[in-house]
Amino acid sequence: MVSTALFFLFAGFAIMCAISMVYHKNPLYSAISLVGVFISLACIYVTLAAPFIAIVQILVYAGAIMVLVVFVIMLLNLDDEPKSSRLKYLYALGGGLGLVLLAQTLFVVYAVSRTPNQAIDPNATVGNTIDIGRAMYTDYLLPVEIVGVMLLMAIVGSVVLARRLSQPALELVIDNEEERRSEELTS
Amino acid sequence: MEPNLATYLGLSGVLFTIGCVGVVFKRNALGMFMCIELMLNAVNLTFVAFSRYYADVHGQLFVFMVMSVAAAEAAVGLGIFIAFFRNRQSIDVDTASLLKN
Numbered sequence: 597m598v599s600t601a602l603f604f605l606f607a608g609f610a611i612m613c614a615i616s617m618v619y620h621k622n623p624l625y626s627a628i629s630l631v632g633v634f635i636s637l638a639c640i641y642v643t644l645a646a647p648f649i650a651i652v653q654i655l656v657y658a659g660a661i662m663v664l665v666v667f668v669i670m671l672l673n674l675d676d677e678p679k680s681s682r683l684k685y686l687y688a689l690g691g692g693l694g695l696v697l698l699a700q701t702l703f704v705v706y707a708v709s710r711t712p713n714q715a716i717d718p719n720a721t722v723g724n725t726i727d728i729g730r731a732m733y734t735d736y737l738l739p740v741e742i743v744g745v746m747l748l749m750a751i752v753g754s755v756v757l758a759r760r761l762s763q764p765a766l767e768l769v770i771d772n773e774e775e776r777r778s779e780e781l782t783s
Numbered sequence: 784m785e786p787n788l789a790t791y792l793g794l795s796g797v798l799f800t801i802g803c804v805g806v807v808f809k810r811n812a813l814g815m816f817m818c819i820e821l822m823l824n825a826v827n828l829t830f831v832a833f834s835r836y837y838a839d840v841h842g843q844l845f846v847f848m849v850m851s852v853a854a855a856e857a858a859v860g861l862g863i864f865i866a867f868f869r870n871r872q873s874i875d876v877d878t879a880s881l882l883k884n
Contacts, residue, residue, distance in 0.1 A: 690807030701796025
C-alpha cells in the first residue's frame, strides 16, 4: 500500500517536472525541472530494489551532469528563447510524433498487463552493490574497460573543443571568414 | 493497484514521449540536450524494471553503461556548445546553417 502511494507520488512528480522542463523557455528553469525528474526517478529505483543505481543516478545525473549544464548556462549567460521564427510544420511533426509514441506506450501497457507481470522472485535483491560489482568485474570486465577508455576520450575531446585556438590558428580562421564574407558581397 | 511491470513501462514511455517531443520543439541546443538526457533516463527505467522483474543483474549493468555514455556525451556536447556559442554568439540551433544550400 505504501509502496503504491510512493510510486504514484514520484511518478506524478517525474511527469510534472518533465512537462515543466519542455514548457519553460528559460534554460535554467528547465535544468531545475530536470533535476526534479532525476531525483524522483532515483526514488523509484529505490522502490525497485536497486539502491546502487539510485545512488549513482543522484551522483552522476543530478550531481555531475546537471552541475555541468548549469555551469554552461552561467558561462554563456543565456536569456529566454526569442520568439520562434521556425517553420510551423515542425510543431505539427512534433505533435504527431508525440501522439504516435503515446499510442505505442498505451499498446505496450495493455499488452504487458495481460501477461503475468508480477516479479518472478519478489524477495530477490539483485541491485546490491556487491552483486553489481561482482558482475562488473567478472562477466563485464571488457565493457567496463571500454567505458573507461571512452571516458578518457571524452575528457580529451571536450578539452580540445572548448580550448581557445592559438593565435596563428585564430588568425587563419578569421582570414578565411573575412574572405568568405567579401566573396559573398561581390557575388 | 499495486505497481507492476506495466505501470513502470507506462511511466517510462510517457517520459520518453515528453523527451522526444521536447527535442523537436526546443530550439535551444541546451534544451535539446536536456530532452535527450530525459529520454536516456526513461530507457534506464525500463532496464531497472525488467531487471527487477526477471531478478537479473544484467539490466542494472546496462544502466551503468548508459550513464557512462551520458556523462561522456555531456562533457563533449557542452564543449561543442561553448565552441558554437563563441562563433555564433547564440546557442539557437537554427543559426547553425553554414552548410545550407
